[in-house]
Amino acid sequence: MRKIGIVVGVFLLLGILYYLYQKDEGPVGPPTSPVLTPVESKAVEPAVKVTQPPPPPPTPKVDVVKEDIEEKSTPPPPPPPVQIEQPEPKTAEQPGEEPPVVQPPPEMIPPPIKIHKELIPKNIEIIRVYYENDFTGPGRKIGFDINGSGFTKEFEDMIEVDSGHPAVKVVNLKLKTLNQIHGSLHVGKKVPTTAIFPQVLIKEKVVFRAKRPFAVIRPGEVLNLAITEMGQSGREGRFRVFTNLTKKMFKDFSIISSTPTIRILNLKPTLPYLVDADIIIGRATAGSYDLTVKLKDKKIWERSGFIRIVAPNVGDSGLAQHIFPVDKYHRPGDKARFVVHGSGFRPTDVNLLSIKVSGWETTPSTFTYVAPGRMEVSFDVPLSAAVSGYNLHVMNGDKSILKKSDAFVVVGNNWTRSLKLDPSLVPGGKSTLILEGRDMDPSFISSIQIEVDEPYLFIDPFILQNEKKATAQIIAGPNVAPGDYWVKLKTENGPISPHFGSIIRIINKK
Structure with missing residues (x-):
């Protein structure tokens, strides 16, 4: 009996130990598979042995400072502003009016000369010179008209028309109507690429010079490159190349910038004389950048410093570069509206700017942010404004950052x-x-x-x-x-x- 009691006690002790083991190490809740004792698990060999990676270490707790969050959420600084070394793009003075077609470089514009209007007979006026085509090549001819009033056969015989270049001849000058004298311009084969301004002479003195030129462009050469449109961001736009290309030449035609961050895309020809293209300016560093035009590997035109990355003049990143009127002519009491072109503008920049009109004590104005490359501004023309032309300044505080002479005109009634x-x-x-x-x-x-x-x-x-x-x-x-x-x-x-x-x-x- 004593032996039986010892055996029962041993089994009872093992049962208590097993119960305690299950309580501390086993799964919580009802098992989903048979529970094996340690002895049984050693006896079972799994079909595939899978080694699990050790669990990742716990993420240490970090005290987050508010300033750290604000710094990480701040957007990257905008790229520096872009300045294109071009005159203000030629624009029409009223909706629907075509801007000048030929835009020669400054070095091709002749200096002012004395105009002897007193030699023109009374009741006769010369108003303009008009060309059938604005572009031509060497060895070609274009028709042109002199427009005015009171033209007679005697006046036709009195005048001499100078083409503006010694190798361009004026032929077949003929009175067509009392308002029109028609002729033809014959361009010599050796005339270089240039812009030409014809003149009307009486007694060997100039009585009229054309305000608008025509252009001679030799095959495979470039007269000029001009910006025609700036995009909303101020870092993209369109420009026009005045050139003379055949279809075969255009296949070898390319425009290259001096940095890969300035890209020239989407060349669209209107052959033979025009090629339009897009320009996209990336995050170029400060400095000047050139544009080069090539036919295959031959350089045919270059403009140094065409694009410059410069310091801002509006806020932290903005550059105001051009301002022009929506309508230049106003009556007292009108609301005058202007567009400011540039780059790098931010919405809050409108709070920094104001308008100053020469001769006015104050000019309350409203600037409106449109895009990084465009703002609009408006102000009321005072009822007391005198009939005159006015200069305008864009002010950043007390500093004038942009000036436009003869920016708008106050006109009289009728x-x-x-x-x-x-x-x-x-x-x-x-x-x-x-x-x-x-x-x-x-x-x-x-x-x-x-x-x-x-x-x-x-x-x-x-x-x-x-x-x-x-x-x-x-x-x-x-x-x-x-x-x-x-x-x-x-x-x-x-x-x-x-x-x-x-x-x-x-x-x-x-």
């Missing part, structure tokens, strides 16, 4: 902007003359007298449609020659000269 035809007029047809202006009143419109040199152009009196527009019917006789005609307007107080001219063109019947 100011006339333009005279145009709608629809086109043909011999034997009729159309409507549209006179546009500002604050035109009924008495002014009814007092306008209309004169034309062509006796078979018939124009009714103007009728006021609103303070900005008056209209008149015009009829061309069937024998009226196609060409340019100057419609002269006047009142008892003197001639009326619409700012954008009053020459109309009668076209051939289709």
Whole structure:
């Protein structure tokens, strides 16, 4: 019995030890698979032995400081501003007006000369020179017109037309209408790439010089490269190359910058004389960068320092480079609107800037952020503003960072902007003359007298449609020659000269 008691005690002790082992080491809750004792688990050999990596060490706790969070969430600094070493892009003064086509480099613009208008006979005026084509090559010819009023056969015989270059000849000069003398420009084969400004002479003295040139570009050469549009960021845009290429040449044509962070993309030709392209300026470091134009490996044009990475003049990263008006001509009480082009602008920069107009004590203005390369600004023209042209400054605090001379003009009442035809007029047809202006009143419109040199152009009196527009019917006789005609307007107080001219063109019947 004593032995039996010892055996029972041993088994009871083993049971208690097993219970304690399961309590400390076993799974919590009901088992999902049979529970094996340590003895049994040693006897079972797994089919595949998988070695598990040791668990990762626990992530140490770090005291996070508020300043650290703010520093990590701060965006990277913007790239430095970009300045393109170009004159302000040529823009039209009114919507729908085409900007000048030929944009020569400064070295091709002739110096001012004395114009002897006193030699032009009375009742005769010269207004402009107009080209059938603005670009040509050596050995070619283009037609051109001298427009004005009162032209006669005697005047045609009196004048001499100088092409502006000794190797370009003026031929077949002929009176076409009382407002138009037509001729042809024959370009010599050795004329270099250049811009040319024709002149009209009487008694060997210049009485008129064309304000707008035509260009001669030799094959495979470049006249100039000009920015035509800047993007919203101020770091991309479009430019135009004035060149002379065949389709075969264009395949070898390339534009290269002196740094890979400035890319030239999407070359689009209008052959033979124009190539448009996109420019994208990356995070280039401070300095000047060049553009080079090549045909295969041959350099045909280069502009040093065309692009410069410069210090900002607005805030931490902005550069205001150009300002131009949405409409240059205003009446007192108007809201004048301007666009500021540049790069690196931030929304908060509008709080730094103001406008100063020469001659005005104060100019309360409102700047609006549009994009990193564009801001808009507006201000009210005072009711007391005198009729005059005004210079404008963009101010950053007390410092002028951008100046535009003759930025806008305050005009008087009954100011006339333009005279145009709608629809086109043909011999034997009729159309409507549209006179546009500002604050035109009924008495002014009814007092306008209309004169034309062509006796078979018939124009009714103007009728006021609103303070900005008056209209008149015009009829061309069937024998009226196609060409340019100057419609002269006047009142008892003197001639009326619409700012954008009053020459109309009668076209051939289709």
